[in-house]
Amino acid sequence: MVRKPSHGDSIKEENKERKGLWSPEEDERLFTQITYHGVSTWSSVAQLAGLRRSGKSCRLRWMNYLRPDLKKEPISKREEEIIISLQRSLGNRWSTIAASMPGRTDNEIKNYWNSRIRKRLSAAAKAGGGGGSGASTEAAPPAAEEKVKPEPTNATTAAAAAPPADMPIPARFPVFSCQLLDGDVGGESTPSTTSSTQQNSGEESEASVADSNMIHFLSFDDLDYPADFLVDVPGAMDAWESELYPANSTSSLY
């Protein structure tokens, strides 16, 4: 569920810093800017993209929404198990938890925890009466067909195998990686918009769904590659755009 962009809601003056929801135009500017030029500093990204946004806001938008390697499907039961397990061992260190979960952001995990898991855990604690011992099983019964090993090491291994979830854009060192959606670069890319249609994604192998999205991962450490190289992949941008802003959908995501 995404709020309708209230364009210009907080604009008092032309050059006043903009706040509030991001419009599709702003997203496109930011995405294009980072795609072509990478990130030196976030404030410069905002400037160069012609955005009246703080660097901080740009970073947040990129990290939580525009990054190509983000998973779009809902958090699966398996992931929920991991979150619960890691939260128990690490506390509210959401960025650390997110680093163990490719394609998930700290904000997403934090929201998920605050809005669902925490509520359920406290309810379960009250109902069960007994401390936190049964909390995990009460809160998140594991999917029947898969035994979850919510070991941090396990998750970390997964993180190592896949492109890192937090995919850092090191400050002062332009790096950008581009995930081409749906493998089929050339043609009818049916962007794997599993989010809206696969409500039960958690019941299948979540990894397979995720991995199928990670077909190509282009990365470069400097700007030696011609800028065209990245975006001039037939279908890639279309796929991205249709995923981000589905034409038949009133909301942009989820």
Place this chain on the structure above:
DNA sequence: AAGACACGCAACCGCAAACAA
């Protein structure tokens, strides 16, 4: 049908750490 309420999520805020000058 309409208002009240609850929920979920995007984004802001404040702070601390890291880094550069």
Place this chain on the structure above:
DNA sequence: ATTGTTTGCGGTTGCGTGTCT
């Protein structure tokens, strides 16, 4: 060593949407 800037993080808020009454 000091100061200013930027980034990263966690907590919190605001608002759109869905559900209930």
